[in-house]
Amino acid sequence: MKNEDEPKDKRLKPGDAQKLTMAEVAKYVGVSAMTVSRAFRQDASVSEETRKRIMEAVDALGYVLDLSAGSLSSRRSGFIAALVPSINNSNFSDTARGMTDALQNTGLQLLLGYTDYSAEKEEELIEAMLRRRPEGIILTGGSHTARARRMLAKAGIPVVETWELPEDPINQVVGFSNSEAMALLVRTLASQGYRKFGYIGGTTARDTRGSQRRSGFQKTVEELGLGPGRMISFGVPPITMEQGGQAIVSLLERWPDTEVVLCVSDLSAFGAIMECTRRGMKVPRDIAIAGFGDYEISSICHPRITTINVDCYGIGRQAAARLLDALHAGGSTGDEITLTSYKVVLRESTERAGVPTA
Amino acid sequence: MKNEDEPKDKRLKPGDAQKLTMAEVAKYVGVSAMTVSRAFRQDASVSEETRKRIMEAVDALGYVLDLSAGSLSSRRSGFIAALVPSINNSNFSDTARGMTDALQNTGLQLLLGYTDYSAEKEEELIEAMLRRRPEGIILTGGSHTARARRMLAKAGIPVVETWELPEDPINQVVGFSNSEAMALLVRTLASQGYRKFGYIGGTTARDTRGSQRRSGFQKTVEELGLGPGRMISFGVPPITMEQGGQAIVSLLERWPDTEVVLCVSDLSAFGAIMECTRRGMKVPRDIAIAGFGDYEISSICHPRITTINVDCYGIGRQAAARLLDALHAGGSTGDEITLTSYKVVLRESTERAGVPTA
């Protein structure tokens, strides 16, 4: 549009206008547009010789395929939509990378959005995404607004929920039980002799994975007869390191004899450890601290942090793979649940004097 | 498509098939499709009453606008493409967030891709993006393949390069001089009395920002008459914390009397500090260490890390804003350079005994 109003001195040759279309490439080569279209896909039957000539012309003219036109007539957008709570959290960006990698060479492109841990924002994004007619959609977690669920149902595309095991799955699930993972960590530490457990996590239910970890903690501590856990909450997600530092201070003020503190994430665990160090306390000598998520930092910092390793990348990769399965099967796959692995990683931050971790 | 082959027991009422189109909404309301189309945009002239009826119908039927059809006829895709080296690096994810935020309520959607610090991958991605006919494109850095430049030129859309000041800008630029920022850090530390400077950075030229920081370091150390800097290189990007730990070990083996080490990023600085701590060295007493990027970790860890604060979020936000300007101006804007701010943040990791930082 621009260069029709005012023919500027762009360094483009006359014929170079960007309105280049498949038909023009076809005319240039002396074939029909349909043949050019076929040449762009490997499966279509076009003679090698013709394809070569077409591709040369494409190169010479600088033609770029227009997928928006293509997807209209083929009724395939080539998009997979994915919504994550935050892209700044390396756990989720690992998941996003897993999805991107799994879609490599499938002709599908990832359309990524951030919900900021908000179901309302998620609803908006789902609508925005559906307007692009994605062929499948990947969500984080299982809590969605009613309208979001309605839109997804109507869209008639495969849905994969990740990072949790929703009670009422929409379709497919790729994730693990956050509460059981946290329970495992509690039991592991209890078996090492810890008795007085503290917990640091977010306040709201917005971070559903956080809430699940919290309840897994609480339930297990009680089951083990260790009394009610000592819980400190900080603000809303996203979780920051700083909040961990503030929280450990309140926790120790209130319950100075706490032996071990579990944190909703490694980031808050790290903040807590650094704050302790700053105040002259030694971790784990004076207090043991563990995290969740096995972020890079936890294996590097001093002391190294005990945590739950989650297969973030695998979650993304498998979610995309399940979606691809569903697409190939023409949507006739059952609504399966794919469990992803997690494991306790014991490190320095919870080592007991005389009780080696290895 | 699925439910035409096999009418399954989906809990959808008969009329609920997903092939709902604007024309059907129109028929339902008793208006023309054109009026429905107008109702979806705020500026169009549709009577309030009609719009209300249409929106009710949209709600009742569960219609979702189809942008792929819309963008074909309006010749506006509603996409802005953005390429970043890595999404797992919080500096870049902050930039991505800045872009997303700036596009809020503009009707434009971000199409994000990762180049993995590779110009070849960038070229592929640029082509993939251009097939979606984005209205503008944001790139990281200024080094692109010749074909990438050609494609961008032909596309005739505004381009913004970020995070650097390319020598030969394509169009607009939003960034800062990495070498000058590093030079500033060197001078600041030199003015505090440091004389024996070491540097830790990546090996390859793939991370162009890293190379620029390195050359800024080297040049400034020499200018100050402090001899050639002591440089240690580790592997290819992305930068990991672990590499920082390994690098500081080699550096101190080779030049044990080094007083201060500058790192290409806070992540490697953190790794280096933790490794020192682990080996019984105290930072900054035994050696001072500084980073680059002011990641969250640097203000939390112990000791807190001296670094260069970069306006990552602002880079994204402004890049998107410049693109919007260009789109509103119909592409007639000059090719400006927008400088973003950076500043030295002095913290514990470079404090000299008796020389307070504040």
Next chain:
DNA sequence: CGACAGGATGATATCGATAACAATTTCAGG
């Protein structure tokens, strides 16, 4: 009271590719 500005709505062509089917060519085997 008539005419006309301007708001609201409709009809039609079109965006650029691809699906579906038709036509043509090629070539093996009888």
Next chain:
DNA sequence: CCTGAAATTGTTATCGATATCATCCTGTCG
């Protein structure tokens, strides 16, 4: 040399919305 199946290419209609221009309606002002 002929026949028919397979390979290759072409023709036409279409995907679902929007640009554009035409039409209709309302109300106001001279």
